[in-house]
Amino acid sequence: MFGIKADWSLDIQERYFTLDDYEGNEARWCSGCGDHAVLATAHRILRDAQLPPEKSVFVSGIGCSSRMPHYMATYGLHGIHGRALPLACGVKSRRPDLDVWVATGDGDCYSIGAGHWIHAVRYNMDMTVLIFDNQIYGLTKKQTSPTSPIELKTNTHPEGASLDAMNPNTVTLGITNASFVAQVVDWNPPLLHETLKAAHAHKGASFVRIIQRCPVFVDSITKELQEDASRLRLLTHENGIPVAKGVEKLFPDSVEHDPSDMAGALRIARDETEKGIIPVGLLYQNQNIPCYSDLSGQGVETTDEEKIAATNAALDVFAI
């Protein structure tokens, strides 16, 4: 990471990147907002990977969390509400060389963008998808989101949300070609770091639901979880998210779960709805699922001559 090789010789790098090289505009989220933690983690992951800033693209929709690209010094595409995933898939489609990240909210992904969410899982294009789930619509000021707990009082449901919260992990896991499904909380920096690092390293679409603090509108939801860690269940495994001993100690409830076990993953994910036990860690990973980006990226090297020849051959068929 500091350019020193295993044999202690100095690796001559033309460019060495520091955190500064990834930090964009000053973040304008509220103080105490969980988004700050995710941003700082992303900066560090890119710095550790020494990825040239011009090679990463952060794509987002609309929402508080979707402002993330502005706070990166990489390329960014701050799109429209709900459409982050198809925009990101488009970026990746013919540019397999780019490192693509998606920042999306619970409203952005699970509500208005739900159709794209399903299909992006199926496309399994190589990208890291961060779903900032504060269980509320933040930017538009406290409306019910699909993951808002039942009875949560919001501006659209002043008497309390009438429907049970959606369980996004069971959905993601249920979609054909799910290849990386993880969940994490924003207030545990080492775990957040390891989870995003694993997601970033995975080839395919990595979906990470980040349970995120929004102290302004729904302080109580995450405060309860922060205060009572027994509501969280840490997933451990040698193939899972690496957890330092000190971190593991913070979780009274932890189970060993093999991320290649889909049935187990679904059972654990369902416990969130049925028993209120929220898993953190790697629910599922399968490295053998084909990536649509490998297919869509074919032919990017075609030369002008080849293009003209192919078009001429196509015209020949209709020649009279």
Next chain:
Amino acid sequence: MQPQTKQEHIVEIVSDSGEGAQKCGQTFGTISAKMGNGVWTVEIIPAEIQPPARTPSGASGIRIRLGSKEITNVGNEGDLVVAFNEQVLYSRIANGAYKEGTVVLLDNRWESDRSTEIQQMYKKAVAEFRDHGLVVHELPIHEACLKVVKDPRKGKNMFVLGMLCRIYNRDKEMGRNEIALTFAGKAEKIITSNQKLFDAGYQFAAEQLGEYFFEIPTREDRSDSPMVVTNGNTAVGLGVMASGMELVSMYPITPATSASHYLADVFPAAGGFVHQAEDEIAAIAFAIGASYAGKTACTITSGPGMALKTENIALAVMAEVPLVIVNVQRGGPSTGLPTKIEQGDLLSALYGEPGDAPKIILAAATIAECCSMVVLARKLAESFRTPVIVLTDANLATGVQPWERPELSRDMLAPPLDQSEWNSDIPAYDWDEKTGLSQRPIPGMPNGEYVLTGLSHTKQSKVSYESAENQYSATMRSRKLATLQSTLTPPNIHGDESGDMLVVGWGSTFGAIEEAVDNLRTTGEKISSIHLRFLSPLEPGLTEIFSQFKKVITIEVNYSDDINAPMITTENRRYAQLAMVLRVQTLADVDCWSAVYGHPLQPEMIGNVLQERLNQLNKKTGE
């Protein structure tokens, strides 16, 4: 016996769907084009995939207009029709497709059908057709096919092709070769069986229909340049390839889809990729993502798909993302007439997005332009850093015509992906104050990092809610259209530069309007026409051109109120779409005539309308 010379003829083949009438007609059209005739073919498509057999609504078929000069539209009433059953003719008659004297060659198998009900339907229809003035010949077509094959439902079309080739004195060997080309890749057995049917049909016509033997002389105005024969959607596909695009991102919708079907076949050889997205919103978002990343992309759709794309189009306008959007217009609103023609999306293309969303809009007038305009659109999109909408329609999409083969060159192609270092002193939107133009950084370029956003932004692409910034950036985006207009030349005037009446058209009505105008001019009317290809910005010089005519009228295939209809006044009359735009832009009292019959406008229909308006005009001015 010598064939009778005809300057042009309109032929139809009408059947139940699945009987191959379209393949027969396309092949006949290709043979005729190869023999040097002007040709336009258009398919008659029922709305359902498998409509009930022997019903008027199930009419499926094709019209071929061939002549000894360039043919640019479907023409008026048919001259000769081959019908596989009598019921399908009813809907064609209702559509005004035939006239007194139209020759109908009808398969007589229904006369002796096992069902007495069908026998009676058949007899009744034949009598009605004759009353209607059609010249009906009842012919044992089915029976004759049975002598060659066991199941004439498959193959009758090639028998009919043989008949037509004899009637129009086509080169017989060319016909047989064309069959071999049509069925290329199929088993030899299939090719020879179809060729046998073709021979039988040829002989059948010679024996039974000797009186119908025509010669359509070759086009004299035919250019020596190599030609291709395709429909408009294939031409769009060829344009996509010729322009060096890399991605077509689409969602199936009639009548646009066949362009993508075609590309799915041939695009990979040019390194391209067709992405079938989960919906039209995703389709355009995907294309925007690719374009942002420096890869030229296109999305192809029709009206309802355009409606879904609007929010993303606005994003592309706001963030200045080059993008080609092809809208193969169909009848609307809502699901409307999915398989039929309309020019109903001009205003929504112009104004469909929230806020001010200036963009370039082109309209193809011919099948050749379906190809060349995609190439042009790709270039304009890149140079002006904007989405470009290319409007075509169902008439162009399914019409087949020979057109000059484009000579491909490197400068048609998109430039290679630029990954050189960006000068960090240059902001992401370095708007040139005079033109509004700017260069864009592409992800991967060192020092070019910026965040594209649909929010109001500064030159640096920083989100800004400042009123002055918003006003300035809106001005810069709009200025690009004025800049483009300054490079355009006024439209060609078809006819004299001044006179009584100027007809203005756009899109696929081009051929029909010019034909109508030519016919009126031969009777001495002082009428001319112009046809617009640029709809945003408009071509320059219109005010001056309009001022040279007593009256200006648009002819369009969209809805407008008839000024003489009940309740309609000059204050509440809703104008046709181009007329509305022209009235605003030129302050001329532009009149309009438009209709939404779902079929292409026939020259005769346009001619009658114009004649009537000319008569009114001359009465008013006392001439």
